[in-house]
Structures are given as C-alpha cells and as structure tokens.
Amino acid sequence: MSLRLQARKLACERDGRWLFRDLDLEIRSGEILRVEGPNGSGKTTLLKILSGQLADYEGSIFWRDAPLRRVHRNFLASLLYLGHAPGVKAALTPLENLAWYQAMAGTGGTEAQRMSALEMVGLRGFEDLPAGQLSAGQQRRVALARLELTPRPLWVLDEPFTAIDREGVADLEARLAAHVRGGGSVVLTTHQALDIPVPMCRVRLGEGKGNVAS
Amino acid sequence: MSRPEASPKSYARGREPEASVALALLATMRRDLLALLRRPGAAFNSLAFFALVITLFPIGISPDPELLATIAPGLLWVAALLAALLSLDGMFRDDFADGTLEQLLLAAQPLPLMALAKVAVHWLTTGLPLALMAPVLGVMLSLPPGSYAVLVLSLALGSATLSVIGAIGAALTVGLSRGGVLLSLLVLPLYVPVLIFGAGAVQAAIAGTSVAAHLALLGALLAVSLVFAPWAIAASLRISLNG
Structure with missing residues (x-):
C-alpha cells in the first residue's frame, strides 16, 4: 500500500505571528518525520494540520495525490493520532477503553486481542482497574496499546514519550522502527534524543519558518 | 513490552460501512452508560434539583391543594426544564478533558451520528428519569388525577428535544472554562416552544380537552430537531476543538 502525505507551501499564523511559512513536506511509507523546535514554535499545530484537524492554514495538503x-x-481510516491528552476514560478499565477504540475503528475485535495489546505495553495485571487509578505513564501506555490493536499505516504522535519510563522508551523506539520497516510511516514530536536505526527526516520550526533536513 | 519483529503488516479493512457504524454507535453508547454508572453523581444532580424545587414550592406558596393544582403543570415543566439545563454542561466536558472527544472527531465514523449517540445517553440518564419521577412530585402538588400519564409522556417527548437542542449549546461551549451562563442564554430561547406545548398538554389533560394536538406538536419539534441538530452538534464540536 503506497502511502504519501505531501504538504506544499504550508503557512500558519497565530496571533499575528507566523509559526511557519513556505513549508514543503513529504512523508512516504518507510519514513519517520520528526518535528523539532522550542516550546510554542507550533509543533502541535503542524501535527494537527497534517492530521486534518485544523483547517486554519495556508497552502495545500495531499493524501495519496488527492x-x-x-x-x-x-x-x-489510515491515521492513528495520539495527542497531548491520552484519550483514556478514567472511569473505565484499560480493556473497556480499548474496546471502544476497536469499535470506532470499525472492527469488532476480541478480548484476547485487547489483552495481548495490553501485555505488549506492560500492563498485564492492570487490565481490570479503572484507568483513573493508574499512573500517568500507565495511562499513556494504554493509549500506546492502540498502536498494536488498531493497525494503521500513518502514525501521528504528539510527544508520545511523555511520562514513559526508560524501558518503555526503548520499547516504543523498537515499535516505531518495526512500523517503519513494515512500510508504515510516523510523524512525531519529542524532546527526547531518539535512537531509531532508520532514516529520519527532520523539520525544525521556530523564528517564523521551517527548515527541512534529512 | 515485547519487541515486535519487522514484518510487512496488512492493515485490516473495516467491515461493511453500515455494520461498522452501528458497531461504533453501540460502543459509544455502551461506553458512556458504563462511565455514568460508575460515577452516578452527575445524573443524580439534576434529579435532586428537580425534587428539591418541587418540594419547596408548597412550603413557600401555600399548601392549598386548589391553588397548587392550577400552577402544578407549569411548575413541574419549568423545574424539569431547568434540571435538564443544569445537566447540559457536562455532556461533552469529560470527553473534552480526557482527549476522547478529540479521538471521536478523528475516527472514520460519521460524527453527527456519534454525537447523536451521546445525546441519546444524555436523555436516557436525565430526561427519562425526570419524566418517570414527575408523577411522584405531581402528587405533592396535588396534580388532578387523569393527567399523570400525559405528564410523563409530554416530559419524555419534550426532554428528548431539550437534550438534542441543548447538545448544540453544550458542544459550542465545551472549550470555554465557564460556559455555563452562556450555554443557558444560548439554548433557553429554543426551549420556550417545548415548554409551551409541554405544559399545555398537561393543562389540557386537566381541563379534559384533547391533548393530541399538544403531543403531536411536541413530537414534531423532536422530529425536526432530530433531523437538523446532529449536523449542528458536529459542526459545533469541530469549531470548539479546532477553532
């Protein structure tokens, strides 16, 4: 399945300030795009634009040339987006949370799938506790279990490493690498030094423009 | 976590579109009902408000059954309407705070229908209980016999319209930290027709005239709002979340 997300001459203004201008991007299958920049430089805004959530921008975005x-x-249907908030309901257990995501993806799915996804993210034994009683890192892991549970070619991850411990970071890096080698692609922001043995594209935001480097 | 191996993955295609939409609708309703069941405080709030207001009126005005019977239909309806209004603010607030509303907008499912699922849960947990509780409170106001069935029916029909219309306001104000007053100002004018025909139905039942016209108009209001409101709710949610 060929995957291609292109942005041409992207520009976005917030409160009279240009976050970025004339930004040309291209993400193909097997690539990671890392968005960098200081706080407030528009990383989340760019991710929201690329995931089709914000319509308030200039320029054009193409998905598979359309x-x-x-x-x-x-x-x-090809996108998996993880935002700042983990998207986990505190009153429900991790299993119930994942069941909703499975249903929203249009595939019913079984409890065995949900259990194995939770096991992958190291939450075995926590599957029946209300998510509100889990730590911030564990709640983030429930959200990360979706990467396994509902396979999508394009992952857009906004600070996915927040509140994750060192071992979890290494596992997530391995998961990202495996996804990209399997033909998927990833757009992410993080302040963490990434150790992923696959080619990575970088976009640096700040000072009103965006620079693309490989 | 276990390390995944690098193998080309096949991305599961969803089922038939209709089946997948029905599945998502049921899952959303189930999830919201479950969350409310675990934390019943919010749904209980408006019921308690309804009961308190109605019990205070005979104390404040007069225990005279004849006087109370004349004002009972309007009183019950106004109190139920305000109780429903009170519960609106929370309709999307939790989902907004924990990020699941963002994910609902990002799901490849028709948002108007998903929003309607949330409205249905809201009605099942506030409007319907209010309607079922109203006869008990009607006894306290010495509502004349023979009008109780119409009271329940008119409230059940009317509160569904209140939930559907109110959801537009709730969706528009979900991003505001203190949207409560604005929400009331937005939806109250739209609530007036429901109040007129709802209270009118109960008064007609007491007077012994036909209630069919009032109930038919309540049904028509519900039908019209069901047709147009889901799109307005979806658009309002998009505006609230993404500016």
Whole structure:
C-alpha cells in the first residue's frame, strides 16, 4: 500500500505571528518525520494540520495525490493520532477503553486481542482497574496499546514519550522502527534524543519558518 | 513490552460501512452508560434539583391543594426544564478533558451520528428519569388525577428535544472554562416552544380537552430537531476543538 502525505507551501499564523511559512513536506511509507523546535514554535499545530484537524492554514495538503479535504474520511481510516491528552476514560478499565477504540475503528475485535495489546505495553495485571487509578505513564501506555490493536499505516504522535519510563522508551523506539520497516510511516514530536536505526527526516520550526533536513 | 519483529503488516479493512457504524454507535453508547454508572453523581444532580424545587414550592406558596393544582403543570415543566439545563454542561466536558472527544472527531465514523449517540445517553440518564419521577412530585402538588400519564409522556417527548437542542449549546461551549451562563442564554430561547406545548398538554389533560394536538406538536419539534441538530452538534464540536 503506497502511502504519501505531501504538504506544499504550508503557512500558519497565530496571533499575528507566523509559526511557519513556505513549508514543503513529504512523508512516504518507510519514513519517520520528526518535528523539532522550542516550546510554542507550533509543533502541535503542524501535527494537527497534517492530521486534518485544523483547517486554519495556508497552502495545500495531499493524501495519496488527492487534496486532503476531499479524501478526509479515507485519510482518517489510515491515521492513528495520539495527542497531548491520552484519550483514556478514567472511569473505565484499560480493556473497556480499548474496546471502544476497536469499535470506532470499525472492527469488532476480541478480548484476547485487547489483552495481548495490553501485555505488549506492560500492563498485564492492570487490565481490570479503572484507568483513573493508574499512573500517568500507565495511562499513556494504554493509549500506546492502540498502536498494536488498531493497525494503521500513518502514525501521528504528539510527544508520545511523555511520562514513559526508560524501558518503555526503548520499547516504543523498537515499535516505531518495526512500523517503519513494515512500510508504515510516523510523524512525531519529542524532546527526547531518539535512537531509531532508520532514516529520519527532520523539520525544525521556530523564528517564523521551517527548515527541512534529512 | 515485547519487541515486535519487522514484518510487512496488512492493515485490516473495516467491515461493511453500515455494520461498522452501528458497531461504533453501540460502543459509544455502551461506553458512556458504563462511565455514568460508575460515577452516578452527575445524573443524580439534576434529579435532586428537580425534587428539591418541587418540594419547596408548597412550603413557600401555600399548601392549598386548589391553588397548587392550577400552577402544578407549569411548575413541574419549568423545574424539569431547568434540571435538564443544569445537566447540559457536562455532556461533552469529560470527553473534552480526557482527549476522547478529540479521538471521536478523528475516527472514520460519521460524527453527527456519534454525537447523536451521546445525546441519546444524555436523555436516557436525565430526561427519562425526570419524566418517570414527575408523577411522584405531581402528587405533592396535588396534580388532578387523569393527567399523570400525559405528564410523563409530554416530559419524555419534550426532554428528548431539550437534550438534542441543548447538545448544540453544550458542544459550542465545551472549550470555554465557564460556559455555563452562556450555554443557558444560548439554548433557553429554543426551549420556550417545548415548554409551551409541554405544559399545555398537561393543562389540557386537566381541563379534559384533547391533548393530541399538544403531543403531536411536541413530537414534531423532536422530529425536526432530530433531523437538523446532529449536523449542528458536529459542526459545533469541530469549531470548539479546532477553532
């Protein structure tokens, strides 16, 4: 499945300040795009634009050579987005949370799948506790279990390493590498030094423009 | 965590679109009902408000059954409407705070229908209980016999419209930290027709005239709002989340 997300002449202004201008991006299958920049430089905004959430920008975005707005539903079916908030309901158990995500993905799925996804992220034994009683890192892990549970070619991850311990970081890095080698692609922001043995594209935001480097 | 191996992955295609939408609808309703069941405080709030207001009126005005019977239909309806209004603010607030609302917008499912699932849960946990509780409170206001069935029916129909219309306001104000007053101002004008025909139905039942016209109008209001509101709710949610 060929995967191609292109952005041409992307520009975004917030409160009279240009976050970035004339930004050209291209993400193909087997690539990682890392968005860098200081706090407030527009990393999350860029990720939201690339995931089709914000419409308040200039320039154009193409998904598989078609304008993103026209193939939005199709695009969403290939996208997995993890935002700042983990998207985990505190009153529900990790299993119940994942069951909802499975249903929203349009595939029913079994409890065995959910259990093995939770086991992958090291939450065995916590599957029946209300997520509100889990630590911040464990809640983030519940969200990360979706990477395993609902396979999507394009991952857009906003600070996925937040609150994750050292071992979890190494595992997530391995998961990202495996996803990219399997033909998927990843767009992410992080302040962490990444140790992933696959080619990585970088975008540096700040000072009103964006620089692309390989 | 165990290390995944690098192998080309096949990305599961969803089932038939209709089946997958039905699945997502049921899952969303189930999830919201379950979350409310675990934390019943929010749903209980509006019921307690309804009961308190109605019990205070005979004390504050007069225990005279004849006087109370004349004002009972309007009183019950106004109190139920305000109780429903009180519960609106929380309709999307939790989902907004924990990020699941963002994920709902990102799911490849029709958002108007998903929003309608949340509205249905809201009605099942506030409007319907309010309607079922109203006869008990009606006894306290010495509501004349023969009007109780109409009271329940009119409240059940009317509160569904209140939930559907109210959801537009709740969706518009979900991003604001203190949206409560604004929400009331936004939806109260739209609530007035429901109040007029709802209280009118109960008054007609007491007077012994036909209630069919009032109930039919309540049903029509519900039908119209069901047709148009889901799209308005979806658009409001998009505006609230993404500016």
